[in-house]
Every structure is written in structure tokens, then in C-alpha cells.
Amino acid sequence: MTKLELAPYAAQASRWPAAGRHILAQFDAETVVVYQAYRRSIARHAALHQRLGGPEFSFGRMSWIKPNFLWMMYRSGWGTKPDQEAVLAIRIRRAGFDAILAAAVPSSFAPGLYPSQEAWRGELQRSDVRLQWDPDHHPSxxxxxxxxxxxxxxxxxxxxxxxxxxxxxxxxxxxVAEQRGVLGQGVEGLETPREEVYWPGDAEIARRVGVEASGGR
Structure with a gap:
């Protein structure tokens, strides 16, 4: 039994924004859920110790998190891609998530945020956080x-x-495996973690990361 709150995908999809840059996530007043996919040995260590680590996890590499469950499913092939067979739901402090957003620098040049490509490259080199907006995906x-x-x-x-x-x-x-099987019959019975549009606590953070204001708070 998962600790995540689940809801029918079809009902959720009908109320999510159809276009634009939006952070979809499961969150409450204190925490936000983000997802990562690893080989099973790394996931076992993380679940046992309630934090990432162990001999196979590297702090020397860039580590990517995704607050959107279905985007994680697309990237991991619903837990079928090599070294992405185990999906972790990691609950982090909401203040920490906002701090990560505040430190993020886009992976590609954003003219509205930086006066020149040189200025952007300098920020990119100094920052410990990369930001990417990619197409979201239907469960299929x-x-x-x-x-x-x-x-x-x-x-x-x-x-x-x-x-x-x-x-x-x-x-x-x-x-993930259970819902992957359900998806084989169509999206009608699919259940996914309940997600809402997340709005950072600081409007300046929202502006810098480029979220759509129309998503609400």
C-alpha cells in the first residue's frame, strides 16, 4: 500500500492545464513529492535508510528530480528501462524545493532572464542546479x-x-508495475498520484523559473 494519494488519471487530466509551463506535483503545506528512477540496488538502500546514498550512489554526478509522476514514467518507460527499474517517491521539505527552484539556471539560454549568453554561461557554471522544461506526456x-x-x-x-x-x-x-498493466487496457482504469499545480512561495522564484501565472497559487 503506497503512502501516496492516488486519483483516477482521467479525472485529473480534465482539470490540469492543457498547455504552458506548469509544475504538477503532490504536495501539502510542508512537503513536496519528487521522483527518481534507479537500479534496484540503489533504490533498496534509499528505502532502507530513508535517504539516497550507499556505495553505488554518486554525489559527484548531476542528479535529476521530477515532481510530475507521468514525466517520470515517460523517462523510465514505466520502470522498464535499464537502471531505471526502481522508481522512488522522495518527499522533501517544501522550503527545500523552493530553494532548489531559486538556485536553478536554465540549461539553455533564456533571453528574458540574462542580458547576454556570456552572463548566462557564467551563472550556469556557478550554479549547482539545472532547470529544464520538457514536453509533458500522456500515459501512452x-x-x-x-x-x-x-x-x-x-x-x-x-x-x-x-x-x-x-x-x-x-x-x-x-x-508502477501495477498501473503499467492497467494502462495496457487503456487509461480508463488508470490511477496516478494526485497532483495539483504547484506555485512557489516567492513570486520572483516563479518568474525566474518561468512557470505560467495562469496556473494559480
Missing amino acids: GAPLARRAIQLGMRGVMLRRFVEEWTVGVEDISEL
């Missing part, structure tokens, strides 16, 4: 007009994510 894998966010962390920010902001880790691989 078809791309959508809506954009989904993913955040890559390294260095101090990755350490803080693991050691300071993580409050719980759940291996949801069984849920």
Missing part, C-alpha cells in the same frame, strides 16, 4: 502541449537535498 508516451519541469542538482545542493531536505523515501515500483 505521446507528447503534450503542456511543459513539465525537471531539476538537476550537484555539489552542495545535492547534499542538502539528500541530507537536509529529504523527509521520506518510498519505493513505488510495485505501484
Whole structure:
């Protein structure tokens, strides 16, 4: 039994924004759920110790998190791609998630945020957080007009994510496999983690990461 709150996909899809840059996530007043996919040995260690780590996990690499469950399913092939068979739902402090957003620098040049490509490259080199907006995806894998966010962390920010902001880790691989089987019959019976549009606590953070104000607070 997962700790995540689930809801019918079809009902959720009907109320999510159809287009634009929106952070879809399961969250409450204190925490936000983000997803990562790993080989089973890394996931076992994380679930046992309630934080990432162990001999196979590297703090020297960029580590990407996704608050949108279906974007994680697209990237991991619903838990079927090599070294992505185990999907983790990592609950982190909401203040930490906003701090990650505040430190994020786009992976590609954003003219509205930086006066020049040189200025952007300098920020990119100094920052420990990368930001990407990619096409969100239907459960079948078809791309959508809506954009989904993913955040890559390294260095101090990755350490803080693991050691300071993580409050719980759940291996949801069984849920993923179960719903992958349901999806084989169509989306009618599909259940996914309940997600709403997330709005950062600071309007300036929202502006810098490029979320659509029409998504609401």
C-alpha cells in the first residue's frame, strides 16, 4: 500500500492545464513529492535508510528530480528501462524545493532572464542546479502541449537535498508495475498520484523559473 494519494488519471487530466509551463506535483503545506528512477540496488538502500546514498550512489554526478509522476514514467518507460527499474517517491521539505527552484539556471539560454549568453554561461557554471522544461506526456508516451519541469542538482545542493531536505523515501515500483498493466487496457482504469499545480512561495522564484501565472497559487 503506497503512502501516496492516488486519483483516477482521467479525472485529473480534465482539470490540469492543457498547455504552458506548469509544475504538477503532490504536495501539502510542508512537503513536496519528487521522483527518481534507479537500479534496484540503489533504490533498496534509499528505502532502507530513508535517504539516497550507499556505495553505488554518486554525489559527484548531476542528479535529476521530477515532481510530475507521468514525466517520470515517460523517462523510465514505466520502470522498464535499464537502471531505471526502481522508481522512488522522495518527499522533501517544501522550503527545500523552493530553494532548489531559486538556485536553478536554465540549461539553455533564456533571453528574458540574462542580458547576454556570456552572463548566462557564467551563472550556469556557478550554479549547482539545472532547470529544464520538457514536453509533458500522456500515459501512452505521446507528447503534450503542456511543459513539465525537471531539476538537476550537484555539489552542495545535492547534499542538502539528500541530507537536509529529504523527509521520506518510498519505493513505488510495485505501484508502477501495477498501473503499467492497467494502462495496457487503456487509461480508463488508470490511477496516478494526485497532483495539483504547484506555485512557489516567492513570486520572483516563479518568474525566474518561468512557470505560467495562469496556473494559480
